[in-house]
Each structure stands twice: as C-alpha cells, then as structure tokens.
Amino acid sequence: MKNNADFHLVIMAGGVGSRFWPMSRPENPKQFIDVLGVGRSLLQLTVDRFGSAFTPEHTWVVTSEKYADKVKEQLPDLPESNILLEPCMRNTTPCIAYVAWKIFQRYPNATMVVSPADHFVADVDKFRKSIAKGLEFVAGQPRVLTLGMTPTRPDTGYGYIQAVASADADVLHVSAFREKPTLDVAKGYLEQGGFYWNAGIFLWDVRTAMAAIRHFEPEIASVMDKIKPSLYTPEEQQTVSTLFPECKNISIDYAVMERLAGHNEKVDGRITSVFVLPASFGWSDLGTWGSLYAQLDKDLAGNAVVGDAEVSLVESWDCMVRTSGNVRFVIQGLQGFIVAEDNGTVLICKRDDEQRIKQFSATLKE
Amino acid sequence: MKNNADFHLVIMAGGVGSRFWPMSRPENPKQFIDVLGVGRSLLQLTVDRFGSAFTPEHTWVVTSEKYADKVKEQLPDLPESNILLEPCMRNTTPCIAYVAWKIFQRYPNATMVVSPADHFVADVDKFRKSIAKGLEFVAGQPRVLTLGMTPTRPDTGYGYIQAVASADADVLHVSAFREKPTLDVAKGYLEQGGFYWNAGIFLWDVRTAMAAIRHFEPEIASVMDKIKPSLYTPEEQQTVSTLFPECKNISIDYAVMERLAGHNEKVDGRITSVFVLPASFGWSDLGTWGSLYAQLDKDLAGNAVVGDAEVSLVESWDCMVRTSGNVRFVIQGLQGFIVAEDNGTVLICKRDDEQRIKQFSATLKE
Numbered sequence: 001m002k003n004n005a006d007f008h009l010v011i012m013a014g015g016v017g018s019r020f021w022p023m024s025r026p027e028n029p030k031q032f033i034d035v036l037g038v039g040r041s042l043l044q045l046t047v048d049r050f051g052s053a054f055t056p057e058h059t060w061v062v063t064s065e066k067y068a069d070k071v072k073e074q075l076p077d078l079p080e081s082n083i084l085l086e087p088c089m090r091n092t093t094p095c096i097a098y099v100a101w102k103i104f105q106r107y108p109n110a111t112m113v114v115s116p117a118d119h120f121v122a123d124v125d126k127f128r129k130s131i132a133k134g135l136e137f138v139a140g141q142p143r144v145l146t147l148g149m150t151p152t153r154p155d156t157g158y159g160y161i162q163a164v165a166s167a168d169a170d171v172l173h174v175s176a177f178r179e180k181p182t183l184d185v186a187k188g189y190l191e192q193g194g195f196y197w198n199a200g201i202f203l204w205d206v207r208t209a210m211a212a213i214r215h216f217e218p219e220i221a222s223v224m225d226k227i228k229p230s231l232y233t234p235e236e237q238q239t240v241s242t243l244f245p246e247c248k249n250i251s252i253d254y255a256v257m258e259r260l261a262g263h264n265e266k267v268d269g270r271i272t273s274v275f276v277l278p279a280s281f282g283w284s285d286l287g288t289w290g291s292l293y294a295q296l297d298k299d300l301a302g303n304a305v306v307g308d309a310e311v312s313l314v315e316s317w318d319c320m321v322r323t324s325g326n327v328r329f330v331i332q333g334l335q336g337f338i339v340a341e342d343n344g345t346v347l348i349c350k351r352d353d354e355q356r357i358k359q360f361s362a363t364l365k366e
Numbered sequence: 367m368k369n370n371a372d373f374h375l376v377i378m379a380g381g382v383g384s385r386f387w388p389m390s391r392p393e394n395p396k397q398f399i400d401v402l403g404v405g406r407s408l409l410q411l412t413v414d415r416f417g418s419a420f421t422p423e424h425t426w427v428v429t430s431e432k433y434a435d436k437v438k439e440q441l442p443d444l445p446e447s448n449i450l451l452e453p454c455m456r457n458t459t460p461c462i463a464y465v466a467w468k469i470f471q472r473y474p475n476a477t478m479v480v481s482p483a484d485h486f487v488a489d490v491d492k493f494r495k496s497i498a499k500g501l502e503f504v505a506g507q508p509r510v511l512t513l514g515m516t517p518t519r520p521d522t523g524y525g526y527i528q529a530v531a532s533a534d535a536d537v538l539h540v541s542a543f544r545e546k547p548t549l550d551v552a553k554g555y556l557e558q559g560g561f562y563w564n565a566g567i568f569l570w571d572v573r574t575a576m577a578a579i580r581h582f583e584p585e586i587a588s589v590m591d592k593i594k595p596s597l598y599t600p601e602e603q604q605t606v607s608t609l610f611p612e613c614k615n616i617s618i619d620y621a622v623m624e625r626l627a628g629h630n631e632k633v634d635g636r637i638t639s640v641f642v643l644p645a646s647f648g649w650s651d652l653g654t655w656g657s658l659y660a661q662l663d664k665d666l667a668g669n670a671v672v673g674d675a676e677v678s679l680v681e682s683w684d685c686m687v688r689t690s691g692n693v694r695f696v697i698q699g700l701q702g703f704i705v706a707e708d709n710g711t712v713l714i715c716k717r718d719d720e721q722r723i724k725q726f727s728a729t730l731k732e
Contacts, residue, residue, distance in 0.1 A: 022696075312729035314715075327693055330388075330726050332715035333703070339714070341693075346712060348705070349680075349698035360696050363678035 007135050008110045008206075009054040010099050013043055013063040013071065013117035014086055019288050019354070021361040022345040023322055031117035032070045035292060035322075037306035042118040042286065044074050049124050050113070050131065060084060060103065061117070062095045065241075081232060087241040093213065093255040094220055094247035098240070100209040101224040105231050110206040111139040114252075119199070120295050122282025130279040134203040137171055137277070142270035144212065144260060145203045146174065148196025150280040154186035157287060159198040159253075162189075163276045174261045174274045177253060196276055199283055202257070211268035212256045220247050220255075288354050289338045293320040309341070320351060373501050374476045374572075375420040376465050379409055379429040379437065379483035380452055385654050385720070387727040388711040389688055397483035398436045401658060403672035408484040408652065410440050415490050416479070416497065426450060426469065427483070428461045431607075447598060453607040459579065459621040460586055460613035464606070466575040467590040471597050476572040477505040480618075485565070486661050488648025496645040500569040503537055503643070508636035510578070510626060511569045512540065514562025516646040520552035523653060525564040525619075528555075529642045540627045540640045543619060562642055565649055568623070577634035578622045586613050586621075654720050655704045659686040675707070686717060 013031050017024035024030035031043045040048065047059060056077040062084040063071055071083050084099055096114060103110045113131055121127045134145045148161045159180055163172035177198065181189065189195035204212075214221035223246050230239035259265070260274040284291045296304035305311050307323030314332040321329065322340040331339060338354060340347045349360055379397050383390035390396035397409045406414065413425065422443040429437055431451040438449065450465055462480060469476045479497055487493045500511050514527045525546055529538035543564065547555065555561035570578075580587035589612050596605035625631070626640040650657045662670035671677045673689030680698040687695065688706040697705060704720060706713045715726055 310730055312726070314726050314729060327707075327710050327712055328730065329712045329714065330730055332719060332722075332726050334714060337699070341712075344693050346693055346695045346707075348695065348700060348714065353698060356698075360678070360680050360698050363680060364676055364694065364696055 006107070006109050006111050006139065007053065008058045008060065008103055008107065008112045009047075009050050010060045010062065010096070010103075010112050010114045011043070011046055011117045012092060012095055012114065013061050013067065014089060014095065015116070015118060017118065018358050018361075020286075020292075021357050022342045022347050023324070023340055025342075027066075028070075029067075029118075030286070032067065032074060035118075035286060035306070036120070036296070037308075041074055042120075043071070046115060046117050046119070047075060049121055049127060050115070051124075051128055053128070053132070057082070058107075060099050062086065062099050063117075064089065085237060085240070086244060088245050090244065090247045090249045092252040093217055093250045094223070094244060096209065096252050097213045097217075097220050097224050097247075098227070098244065100206050100213070101228055102231050104206045104210060105228070107206070109140075111135050111203070112206055112209065113201065113203045115201045116285070118286055119201075120284040120286050120291075122295070124281075126279070126281035130277060130281065131203075133170065134277050137168070137275070138203045138205055138208070140205055142208050142211075142267060142272040143204065144208065144257065144272070144274045145171065146257065146274065146276050147199045147201040147203075148172075148276040148278050149199050149283045150278055151190055151195060151197050152280075154183060154190050155197065156180055156183050156186050157291070158285065160186075160189055161196045161198050161276045163194050163196060163278075166275060168275075171275045171277050174257075174276050176261050177258050196278055197283070198253075199279075200285065202252075208267075208272065211270075212260075212272065215265075215267045216259055217248065217250065217255050220250075223247050289320050289322075289340065289357070290351055290354050292322075293338075293351065296320075307341075318351070372473070372475050372477050372505065373419065374424045374426065374469055374473065374478045375413075375416050376426045376428065376462070376469075376478050376480045377409065377412055377483045378458060378461055378480065379427050379433065380455060380461065381482075381484060383484065384724050384727075386652075386658075387706075387723050388708045388713050389690070389706055391708075393432075394436075395433075395484075396652070398433065398440060401484075401652060401672070402486070402662070403674075407440055408486075409437070412481060412483050412485070413441060415487055415493060416481070417490075417494055419494070419498070423448070424473075426465050428452065428465050429483075430455065451603060451606070452610060454611050456610065456613045456615045458618040459583055459616045460589070460610060462575065462618050463579045463583075463586050463590045463613070464593070464610065466572050466579070467594055468597050470572045470576060471594070473572070475506075477501050477569070478572055478575065479567065479569045481567045482651070484652055485567075486648075486650040486652050486657075488661070490647075492645070492647035496643060496647065497569075499536065500643050503534070503641070504569045504571055504574070506571055508574050508577075508633060508638040509570065510574065510623065510638070510640040511537065512623065512640065512642050513565045513567040513569075514538075514642035514644050515565050515649045516644055517552075517556055517561060517563050518646075520549060520556050521563065522546055522549050522552050523657070524651065526552075526555055527562045527564050527642045529560050529562060529644075532641060534641075537641045537643050540623075540642050542627050543624045562644055563649070564619075565645075566651065568618075574633075574638065577636075578626075578638065581631075581633045582625055583614065583616065583621050586616075589613050655686050655688075655706065655723070656717055656720050658688075659704075659717065662686075673707075684717070 017030035065085040160178040162176040302318040308325035309323035310328040316334040383396035428450040526544040528542040668684040674691035675689035676694040
C-alpha cells in the first residue's frame with residue numbers, strides 16, 4: 001500500500017483494561033504497557049503494524065485526557081493536534097464522531113481505518129494487505145467495512161459477524177452482528193459457517209461516517225457541529241471539555257453497524273451497507289490473560305513467561321506468568337494458573353477463572 | 367524461679383534457616399526475623415520467654431561474626447562481652463565449649479541452660495517451670511538434662527529421645543537418642559511410649575559441661591585452653607578468630623549426649639548421666655513453613671497469614687502466606703500452598719513439598 005494522502009489511521013486508546021489486573025489499571029491501562037515483553041507497548045505495536053502507509057500527520061489517537069502524556073511519550077512523532085482527548089468516556093460513537101469531524105475539516109476526502117489500540121496481530125504482512133484491500137473498497141463509497149476473523153475455535157469471548165456473499169468475491173454482506181455466544185451457540189456458528197469474529201477494526205470514508213452518525217444519532221452530530229468552529233484552534237480542548245459530555249453514551253456497533261446489518265439503508269441520499277472482509281492474520285483482542293497466554297511462546301511444560309524479572313518454574317504446567325521487573329518468583333506445583341505482578345501487587349488465580357479477576361481484585365482495599 | 371546468681375542462659379543464634387527461604391536467608395536468618403508477626407524476632411521472643419530469672423549479665427548469645435550487629439540491635443541490654451562471635455560454623459560442640467570456658471572464668475559455680483534462638487513455645491509459664499525444675503536438678507551435679515517434648519503426633523521432622531524411669535519421679539534416664547524417623551517408625555514410638563521429641567534445650571553445670579567436652583573431645587578442650595588467657599581482654603576476638611577454626615566440626619548431641627545415653631560414664635572422676643525432663647508446653651522448632659503454619663491462628667478456611675502486607679484469599683484453603691510488607695497478594699484457587707515473599711522474591715510451592723524448598727530456591731540465579 002502506497003502512502004496515500006486520503007488514507008487515515010484512527011486509534012482508539014481510551015480503554016481501562018480491567019480484566020488484565022494487576023498489570024493493567026485505570027492509571028496505566030494495557031494499551032500503554034509492553035504486555036508481550038517485546039520492548040513496545042500495545043499502542044506502539046498498533047502504530048507499527050499499520051506501517052509507513054500512514055504518516056504521523058495521518059495518524060490520530062483518541063484517548064482520555066488523563067492519558068495525554070502517555071500518548072505523547074510513546075508516540076513522539078505524532079503532531080499534538082492529532083491526539084484527541086475525551087473529557088469523559090462516552091463509548092465509541094462520540095469518540096469516532098469527534099475524530100471524523102476533525103479529520104473532515106482538513107481532509108474532506110479522507111478514508112479512515114478505525115482500530116483499537118490494544119490488539120494483537122501475528123502476520124503483519126497479511127494484515128496490511130487486508131487493510132489496503134479494505135481502504136480501496138470503502139474509499140468514496142457509502143460502505144462500512146468490518147474485518148472479520150475466520151474463527152479457529154468456538155470462542156465465547158468474542159462477538160460474531162454473520163455474513164452472506166456479495167458481488168465482490170473477497171467481501172461479504174453482513175446479515176447480523178451476534179453478541180458473545182454460549183459455547184453451544186459458538187460451536188453451532190463454526191459448524192454452520194459464514195460466521196467471523198468481530199475484530200473491532202472497521203473502515204469507512206469520512207463522509208460516510210459523518211452521514212451515518214448524523215442519520216442514526218443526530219444529537220451526537222449536533223454536538224460535533226457545535227464543537228466544529230473550535231477545531232484546530234486554542235479553544236478546541238476547552239470546547240470539547242464543555243460539550244463532549246453532552247453526547248449519548250453509545251457504541252458505534254450499536255449506533256451504526258447493527259442498524260445497517262441485514263439490509264440497505266438510505267443515508268444522506270445514498271444506499272449504505274455494512275460489509276465484512278474475512279481475514280486470518282492471527283488476531284487476538286488480548287482481552288484477557290488467557291488470550292495473551294494463547295499468543296505467547298510456551299516452554300515444553302506449556303508455561304508462558306513475560307516480563308523482566310527472573311522466574312523459575314518447577315513442576316508447573318500451563319501457567320501464564322507476568323512480572324513487572326521488581327519481584328522475582330520461584331513457582332512450584334502450579335497447573336493452569338496465572339501469576340501476575342505489577343507495582344507490588346501479585347495476583348495468583350486459576351486461568352479458568354480469569355473472567356472473575358475483577359471480582360478478585362475488588363477484594364483488596366486499595 | 368528467683369533471679370539466681372548461678373543460673374545462666376546461653377542462646378545459640380548462629381543458624382542460617384535455609385528451609386524458611388525466601389524469608390530466612392544467610393544474610394538475615396530466621397532468629398532475627400519477626401516470623402510470627404508479633405513485633406518481636408524469634409531471638410527476642412527466646413530471651414523474653416526465659417524471663418527476668420536471667421539478667422542481661424547472665425544471658426549469653428553465641429552467633430556468627432556477621433550477625434554481631436543484629437544481636438546488639440535486637441538485644442540492646444546485653445553487655446557486649448556477652449555476645450560471643452564464632453568466626454566460622456563448627457556446629458554446637460565448639461560453640462558450647464567457648465561459652466562454657468568463658469562463663470566459668472567469671473562464674474565457676476554457674477549452671478547453664480542452653481537453648482536455640484529460633485524455637486516456639488506456646489505456654490511460657492509451663493516452660494519456665496520446666497526450666498526451673500531442670501536447673502535445680504543439674505546444679506552442682508554430674509548430670510546433663512535435656513527437655514523432651516511429649517509427642518502429639520508421629521512427626522518425622524524431629525529427633526526422638528528414648529527414656530526409662532529414674533529415681534526422680536519427674537526426670538527419666540535417656541536410653542537412646544534416635545534420628546528423625548520414618549513415619550512408620552515414628553508411629554511405633556508413639557504406640558510404644560517412652561519417646562520424646564528432642565527440643566534441643568539442655569541444662570548442665572558449667573563444670574560438668576567442661577569436663578564432658580574435655581573427656582569426649584579433648585582437642586576442642588585444648589583449643590579452648592589456648593583461648594582462655596584472652597577471655598574478657600581486647601585480644602579475645604582476635605584469638606578466637608585465629609584458634610576457633612581449628613576445632614572439630616561436631617554437634618553436642620553426637621559428641622556428648624549420645625555417648626552418655628544408655629549408660630553411666632565416669633567423667634573427671636564423677637559418674638555422669640544424661641536425663642530427660644518430659645514437658646508439654648506446646649513447642650515447635652519452627653524448622654519449616656509447615657511447623658510455623660501449625661503454630662499460627664488459622665481462618666475458617668485453614669489459611670494462616672502473617673506479615674504486614676495486605677493479603678486477600680479467595681477460594682483458597684490450608685495455605686500459609688507470609689509477606690514482608692512490600693508486596694500485597696490476591697490469591698485464588700490455591701489449596702495447601704505456601705506463598706512467601708521477602709525482599710522482592712516470591713516463593714509459591716506446595717506445603718507437602720516444603721522439605722525441597724532449598725532445591726527450589728537453588729533454581730534462581732541470585
């Protein structure tokens with residue numbers, strides 16, 4: 001993919017990652033952490049992954065006000081006006097509306113890929129090919145394109161996209177978005193075929209994005225219209241801080257994607273549809289310790305260790321150990337456990353119970 | 367027991383406590399640590415336990431040169447000349463010889479109780495009564511008296527004293543010392559009766575001690591005779607540093623006790639015997655995490671937690687958790703484990719495998 005003046009990368013980096021406690025905490029969530037132990041944070045790895053096709057000027061990060069310094073520190077090449085700061089969490093629709101309005105002001109022909117900041121991709125070349133294909137598919141078109149991962153197991157931690165063939169051989173029509181299923185339902189999806197994991201990455205033309213938001217959530221569009229005169233001025237942040245909290249709290253999936261699934265809708269005079277591009281570049285949302293464990297190299301006993309501190313595992317199997325560098329471990333006799341240390345807090349829990357980590361962490365006073 | 371000018375307390379505080387890793391390490395072994403979480407180290411608790419019957423002037427601590435400052439800091443009332451420093455570890459016979467020779471020089475009529483620095487006693491009143499009884503029994507007599515704990519379980523971690531009745535109703539003759547037995551053998555001891563745990567506490571007149579050492583280990587006595595002119599002079603430490611390493615490495619049990627068991631021996635012209643005073647004041651050598659666990663209060667799930675840091679146990683049973691105060695823990699799903707942290711090192715291992723902790727700790731580079 002060539003460096004195209006119309007292609008823009010939008011990274012949503014405002015999450016708090018509570019299921020990765022104690023490594024990930026509200027004051028330092030996982031997108032800013034070197035979760036994989038490779039010397040780069042997940043945010044940095046996300047920017048790296050999209051590659052040189054997106055210049056710093058065409059890369060936008062939307063995050064919380066309190067993470068502004070972290071983003072500047074980790075992405076020093078990014079122009080400061082490309083870091084958009086939300087005064088409060090209002091889910092993804094206001095977030096994407098803000099960045100769409102801002103990009104449109106300077107780049108009215110922009111096509112955007114919107115990506116989470118904290119996911120994992122194994123095959124970066126394949127990934128870039130999918131992104132390039134997707135951008136071509138949506139540029140200048142009334143189309144929303146999601147990336148759908150070909151499922152390799154009946155995972156109950158992901159949402160699924162149900163798809164049917166379209167005119168384009170590589171791209172499918174989305175007939176429905178399905179919430180995280182039970183195991184039986186997920187097994188049924190895999191048997192039936194035509195289901196994909198929703199990777200939370202989607203691509204659309206900035207005009208399509210704005211039109212869709214105005215069509216489905218006019219009140220959010222109205223707030224952005226009020227913010228618009230301040231964009232790229234010294235008053236922008238103050239204006240956003242005042243007006244942004246008025247926005248409805250709603251995800252882009254719920255506000256736009258699901259409303260477009262299974263039919264065509266006339267948006268701003270154009271028939272608009274949602275598509276899915278199936279892909280299999282080895283993806284994980286790194287939403288839990290288990291999904292990190294799945295991506296890491298394991299020793300012969302099935303233990304994955306990441307972090308700077310010394311860790312010795314004796315008679316232990318299938319464990320996920322993560323250190324921050326300050327505390328070293330000798331672990332004997334554990335099977336299928338998570339042992340994670342950060343900033344002087346150690347979590348020891350069963351991998352099978354990782355969905356309850358928030359409950360476990362709540363037992364500390366803090 | 368009244369403060370008796372002839373009664374002296376000797377505390378052996380030179381051990382390294384490797385089975386309590388990582389809390390106990392050569393640079394800070396367990397006698398200097400507040401193992402029980404009560405605000406006093408085991409050494410301090412040992413001195414407390416003997417009570418005011420032993421003045422600071424009649425209390426002697428033998429330890430390694432490298433622990434001199436710790437002893438001074440923890441027992442500030444102790445005269446400096448009452449802290450005897452070994453230049454190297456030579457087991458208990460040279461240790462006791464050194465302190466006996468030194469006490470004798472100033473207190474030729476002294477009677478000594480020799481005690482480890484790192485044991486636990488539940489009932490201090492009972493303990494003091496046993497000590498008072500024992501001191502009376504050996505004062506001025508050619509007798510060695512050991513304290514024998516009435517066994518409450520077939521413990522395989524202790525040595526046993528086999529005894530038969532003597533003329534004194536409370537005190538028995540020792541017929542044999544038995545090494546740590548197998549479980550079957552230990553069960554046999556309890557069925558048979560007349561067996562006691564060797565608590566490592568023994569009492570004797572200083573003249574008897576010197577005579578016995580000279581009788582059984584004349585070379586060690588000879589080294590002490592050479593050290594003698596320097597005692598209580600500025601040259602003492604230098605002389606000890608030079609001559610003490612010449613001593614044979616041998617325990618007092620092996621050098622004297624076992625050789626006296628089962629018969630009478632004429633030592634320095636007097637028929638000398640070894641006796642045992644049965645006692646049941648709730649004793650543990652705190653030799654392992656398990657023995658500490660046994661002494662601590664447990665919550666309803668059988669977990670014992672000691673230390674200053676916050677520890678939250680969820681769905682965990684029969685665990686022994688010890689923190690140093692710097693690292694806090696959330697522990698879920700562990701049953702029968704030791705979790706111990708000290709100085710940035712965490713040990714997680716099965717309680718059943720505590721005898722192998724030295725092996726586990728050796729897997730770290732350090």
